[in-house]
Amino acid sequence: MATPFEDEGSVGLVKPRVEHFAEPFALACGEVLPAFDLIVETYGTLNSSRSNAVLVCHALSGNHHAAGKHAPEDAKPGWWDTLIGPGKPVDTNRFFVVSLNNLGGCDGSTGPNTINPATGETWGPDFPDVTVNDWVNSQLALAERLDIDRWAVVIGGSLGGMQALYWAVHHPGRVANCVVLAAAPRLTAQNIAFNEIARHAITSDPDWLEGHYSKQQKVPARGLALARMVGHLTYMSAEGMTDKFGRERRATEHSGEPEIFEVESYLRYQGTQFSTRFDANTYLLMTRALDYFDIADYTDGDLSAALSPITARLLVVSFSSDWRFSPARSREIVDALITASKDVSYAEIETDGGHDAFLLNDPDYCHLMRAWLEQVTL
Numbered sequence: 001m002a003t004p005f006e007d008e009g010s011v012g013l014v015k016p017r018v019e020h021f022a023e024p025f026a027l028a029c030g031e032v033l034p035a036f037d038l039i040v041e042t043y044g045t046l047n048s049s050r051s052n053a054v055l056v057c058h059a060l061s062g063n064h065h066a067a068g069k070h071a072p073e074d075a076k077p078g079w080w081d082t083l084i085g086p087g088k089p090v091d092t093n094r095f096f097v098v099s100l101n102n103l104g105g106c107d108g109s110t111g112p113n114t115i116n117p118a119t120g121e122t123w124g125p126d127f128p129d130v131t132v133n134d135w136v137n138s139q140l141a142l143a144e145r146l147d148i149d150r151w152a153v154v155i156g157g158s159l160g161g162m163q164a165l166y167w168a169v170h171h172p173g174r175v176a177n178c179v180v181l182a183a184a185p186r187l188t189a190q191n192i193a194f195n196e197i198a199r200h201a202i203t204s205d206p207d208w209l210e211g212h213y214s215k216q217q218k219v220p221a222r223g224l225a226l227a228r229m230v231g232h233l234t235y236m237s238a239e240g241m242t243d244k245f246g247r248e249r250r251a252t253e254h255s256g257e258p259e260i261f262e263v264e265s266y267l268r269y270q271g272t273q274f275s276t277r278f279d280a281n282t283y284l285l286m287t288r289a290l291d292y293f294d295i296a297d298y299t300d301g302d303l304s305a306a307l308s309p310i311t312a313r314l315l316v317v318s319f320s321s322d323w324r325f326s327p328a329r330s331r332e333i334v335d336a337l338i339t340a341s342k343d344v345s346y347a348e349i350e351t352d353g354g355h356d357a358f359l360l361n362d363p364d365y366c367h368l369m370r371a372w373l374e375q376v377t378l
Contacts (some may be wrong), residue, residue: 039108125211225271
């Protein structure tokens with residue numbers, strides 16, 4: 001639920017809630033969770049026909065807090081506040097938006113940093129592996145809890161876009177429209193390699209303690225920070241970094257030390273901030289799920305055949321400077337959809353924002369999203 005505060009176009013002050021599911025939940029890895037929680041935020045109002053619900057699927061380090069603020073003094077709003085709100089592309093005057101922290105996350109949903117009921121201690125590295133399939137199945141349970149038979153739109157960027165695509169393929173009757181942003185049908189070897197470097201940075205930290213760091217009141221902060229620095233570097237473009245930082249330098253905090261480049265300072269800051277808010281076991285869990293995702297794994301790699309069950313209207317968007325999930329990967333999805341005779345629109349946004357451009361307030365991007373979503377029939 002949201003209440004207003006003074007910020008034009010904002011959904012206002014929002015309060016997350018926990019949805020508890022008491023039934024056993026079978027995972028793709030073969031293990032069963034005895035029960036689970038999902039932390040959820042909603043924005044807007046569900047209409048009387050329950051036909052205006054939008055599911056927002058988050059990316060690797062995202063969470064349920066997509067729009068608004070939890071308190072007026074918060075420095076920043078939710079991670080997708082540029083797109084979600086009254087009068088914004090995902091217009092909460094029209095849509096009822098549902099955003100959640102995925103199973104295995106570290107922001108309130110059941111995951112490695114929550115209590116394992118069998119031991120009374122945090123799950124830590126013993127939390128079972130999860131997949132995009134598991135996330136969508138848990139989101140399906142949430143939809144049933146909310147009495148939403150069909151999503152007006154399922155939308156996501158990066159790993160969130162992969163979830164949106166999975167929804168459209170495996171639950172076609174429950175998705176009317178699907179938006180896939182800066183995503184791919186599967187990861188390349190290079191992307192898997194970047195994820196492995198990040199994981200190795202974490203597991204090489206002396207405070208990793210085989211994933212049981214919380215028992216010793218430790219955090220593998222150096223490894224997490226390095227993982228974030230590597231990851232964040234791949235989310236930016238060379239042009240964007242040059243425009244933002246160039247070769248500018250700044251003094252260090254300690255006198256007598258040499259100046260450092262602004263880009264060094266920025267990456268160090270990003271790494272430090274990330275290490276204070278994100279769980280290391282969750283990072284490993286999420287990146288493995290990303291690595292193993294392949295929308296065509298059940299059709300022996302035939303992407304067009306894999307996408308053939310889709311009945312939703314689709315929008316696929318790529319960003320010109322995104323080299324992590326390049327426009328060629330989005331066009332691969334689009335070409336397969338066209339071959340399968342699906343209703344798909346495609347746009348490549350010219351930007352120097354890199355992979356993170358789907359999070360940014362780019363005028364062309366926002367205008368495109370607004371125009372396409374205005375055509376959604378409720």
